[in-house]
Amino acid sequence: MTPKIKIQTTAMDLWYDQFQALKAIDIAIPERAVTAFIGPSGCGKSSFLRCLNRMNDFIPAARVDGQVLLDGRNIYGAGEDVIALRRQVGMVFQRPNPFPASIWDNVAYGPRLHGITNRRTLEGIVEGSLRGAALWDEVKDKLRSPALSLSGGQQQRLCIARAIAVEPEVLLMDEPTSALDPMATARIEELVRILKEHFTVAIVTHNMQQAARISDETAFFLNGEIVETGPTQRLFTSPRDGRTEDYITGRFG
Amino acid sequence: MKDLNVRQTIDAELEDLRRSLLSLAGQAGQAVKNGLWALCNQDRILAREVIDGDDRLDRQTLEIDDKCLLFIARFQPMAQDLRTVSAISHMAVDLERIGDLGVNVAKFAVKLAGKPFVKPLVDLPRMGELFQEMLDGTMRAFINGDVDEAKGACALDDDIDDLERQVFREMLLMMMENPRIIEEGTALITVARTLERAADHVTNLAERVLYAITGEVASASSFRRPRGSRDDDGR
Amino acid sequence: MSIPSRRAKDRIVTALLYSLMAAVILLLAGVLAFIVKNGLSALSWDFLTQPPRDAMTRGGIYTPLIGSIQLIAVAMAFAFPVGVLTAVYLVEWARDGLFTRTLRLAVRSLAGVPSVVFGLFGLSFFVVVLGFGASLLSAGLTLGCLVLPVIVGASEAALSAVPRDYRDASYAMGATKWQTIRKxxxxxxxxxxxxxxxxxVGRVAGETAPIIFTGAAFFTPRVARSLLEPVMALPYHILVLATAGTAIDETRPIQYGTVLVLLVLVLGVTLVGVLFRAKLRMEKRR
Known part of the structure; x- marks a missing residue:
């Protein structure tokens, strides 16, 4: 059975002024699976991730051509509501970035944005999200403590809890473990494996072993193009393109 | 300034692994060759040497396995590197089995030494040569990454199978005519079977080599005559 | 250079810096001690709660004290929101262009304008053009204009220092720009x-020049009850007592007492602010 495609890009280009950052990106991201983007620094993988929830909109000179279909709807089409889109496509960043507020307020931030004010409802969302991010047991007795008093790994899981609190369908993760120690990294990786039961996960990582461990599909980016995509298992054991082979065996990058 | 060669360490380690495997292949091949030579030339001393040499072979196999594990732990290899290490690890096991088969032949050499040959040995040495050619070709293919050579080596397995059946039929006829040679006859049949099995292990090696080179799972049988045209005994 | 001579140089510079610091501290301590010594005798409960009497030669400073507090309140009520929102505009909305740069330049220049110029501006604009007259409102707004650059500058720096990460996190959850800024x-x-x-606040409390023309009264019998009444203010009161009184020497203790109260008022407001800020920071960190 082929899984349903959640996001499909067709001939997608990304321009920053005169500079073309992404060229003719065609990729299908399957639903409820983990898709990893690998490639050397500056290859466009993070830029691509930010195209998927239109975070590149904040860069005035950025322009996207081609199509990015989310459930068949072009998110760059006329009349697309970016606010609603970002609620549907959440994001977790490279450095843990909880707000300087309490743990509870961090998780409740998103639901409140979208107009949920009922205390009981919020309590439920906060608990559910923290459980979903495997953080509940560690923080349930100190929900009023500042988020910044948590360890780096806990902060990143809090950010994941905060992201899933608005019930997105897709979770974009931009090198979510690059600032964490190995144990915290392992926890996040385990969490990603659980998350994919409910979310479509797209993750950018510099760590190839991480991509190999947690992803179902992998795409290799190089100089703004996708060189190769395929099932992770195949891509890391028998890449078809020589450039993929050279990159993952450390010949460059 | 010269670029820092990031592949230097990993390539050196891989080279070392390949060398160890080649050495093991050389000794496993030698075990079969010497065992057979001892049989054909009634050389008890050489046969003993082969039998005693088995321990060293086992040890080397374990060493290669250790090195492979260490390599994986240290470098977390991907793609071709990963396939190569995996191939080396598996090939070492096959080579160790080939060495064991050589020992089996040597044991028959000891057993039959001093007894007159029931017939001039022609087919067995021929099988030995073919086996050696297969093994050498496969190892050359591994070192040079030569797909065609590996496939060519596999193809020789058909000839070895033919020779084995020939020995079997011939001895069967002779034993039917002269039941007193049944002991020697069955021994020679067993030796032929042993050589055939050694060659089968070489086809395993060739499959690993092909996977290491191409990344595609290959079955040795696809480089040999189609099944229908081979009167396979179904094993 | 040899190591011993470098070491010697290091010692000399260190000694120089320490003595400079000591000089500054001594100077400040001296001024404070002088004021406290001369002013303390005048202080009493009545001094704080009674208006001036007998042509300001007796009585307390109740009216100017409350006047100063009222001025601070009006000035900040105007300058704080306007200043912060200007900074929000400059940091979050304004694109780098001629208009933005001009605006920034204007704000910076305002900070360098002598305070008496603000006084004249307040007189012509608030008092005359807008017809607020010489009043608490005019004086407060003038003081507000005076400190606007301080607030804009500080707020701009503060807003720019908020990590991009926070904004990204908020936007990525579907927040609008205003939600992100506000929350x-x-x-x-x-x-x-x-x-x-x-x-x-410190500047507002201490300035005299901007309020002389715009709303500070030489004397009022009572505390201002509306924004359009003139007020007395501590700094102007000190000026008046020290220069225009009928019995300047007699009122020395009252003058020093007033100075001391002004000083305590400014320090008190500052202290409250600093403590409040510390509490906020504590809550956000650990």
Whole structure:
């Protein structure tokens, strides 16, 4: 059975002024699976991730051509509501970035944005999200403590809890473990494996072993193009393109 | 300034692994060759040497396995590197089995030494040569990454199978005519079977080599005559 | 250079810096001690709660004290929101262009304008053009204009210092720009903005020139009850007592007492601000 495609890009280009950052990106991201983007620094993988929830909109000179279909709807089409889109496509960043507020307020931030004010409802969302991010047991007795008093790994899981609190369908993760120690990294990786039961996960990582461990599909980016995509298992054991082979065996990058 | 060669360490380690495997292949091949030579030339001393040499072979196999594990732990290899290490690890096991088969032949050499040959040995040495050619070709293919050579080596397995059946039929006829040679006859049949099995292990090696080179799972049988045209005994 | 001579040089510079610091501290301590010594005798409960009497030669400073507090309140009520929102505009909305740069330049230049010029501006604009007359409102707004650059500058720096990460996180959850600014950026920047506001209060409390023309009264019998009444203010009261009184020497203790109260008022407001900021920071960290 082929899984349903959640996001499909067709001939997608990304321009920053005169500079073309992404060229003719065609990729299908399957639903409820983990898709990893690998490639050397500056290859466009993070830029691509930010195209998927239109975070590149904040860069005035950025322009996207081609199509990015989310459930068949072009998110760059006329009349697309970016606010609603970002609620549907959440994001977790490279450095843990909880707000300087309490743990509870961090998780409740998103639901409140979208107009949920009922205390009981919020309590439920906060608990559910923290459980979903495997953080509940560690923080349930100190929900009023500042988020910044948590360890780096806990902060990143809090950010994941905060992201899933608005019930997105897709979770974009931009090198979510690059600032964490190995144990915290392992926890996040385990969490990603659980998350994919409910979310479509797209993750950018510099760590190839991480991509190999947690992803179902992998795409290799190089100089703004996708060189190769395929099932992770195949891509890391028998890449078809020589450039993929050279990159993952450390010949460059 | 010269670029820092990031592949230097990993390539050196891989080279070392390949060398160890080649050495093991050389000794496993030698075990079969010497065992057979001892049989054909009634050389008890050489046969003993082969039998005693088995321990060293086992040890080397374990060493290669250790090195492979260490390599994986240290470098977390991907793609071709990963396939190569995996191939080396598996090939070492096959080579160790080939060495064991050589020992089996040597044991028959000891057993039959001093007894007159029931017939001039022609087919067995021929099988030995073919086996050696297969093994050498496969190892050359591994070192040079030569797909065609590996496939060519596999193809020789058909000839070895033919020779084995020939020995079997011939001895069967002779034993039917002269039941007193049944002991020697069955021994020679067993030796032929042993050589055939050694060659089968070489086809395993060739499959690993092909996977290491191409990344595609290959079955040795696809480089040999189609099944229908081979009167396979179904094993 | 040899190591011993480098070491000697290091010692000399260190000694120089320490003595400079000591000089500054001594100077400040001297001024404070002088004021406290001369002013303390005048202080009493009545001094704080009674209006001046007998042509200001007796009585307390109740009216100017309350007047100063009222001025601070009006000035900050105007300058704080306007200043912060200007900074929000400059940091979050304004694209780098001629208009933005001109605006920034204008704000910076305002900070360098002598305070008496603000007084004249207040006189012509608030008192005359807008017809507020010489009043608490005119004087307060003038003081507000005076400290606007301080607040804008501090707020701009504070807002720019809020990590991009916070904004990204907020936007990525589907927040609008205003939601992001109101719920994430401003709270995060608030302690630093408060620092600017504290500095501003100090200036508002101490300035004389801007209020002379715009609303500070030589004498009022009672505390201003509406924004359009003139007020007395501590700094102007000191000026009046020291220069225009009928019995300048007799009123020396009252003058020093007033100075001391002004000093305590400014320090008190600053202290409250600093403590509040510390509390906010504590809550956000650990």
């Amino acid at each position: 994430v950026v401003l709270p995060a920047a608030f302690p630093s903005i408060l620092t600017g506001a504290i500095l501003a």
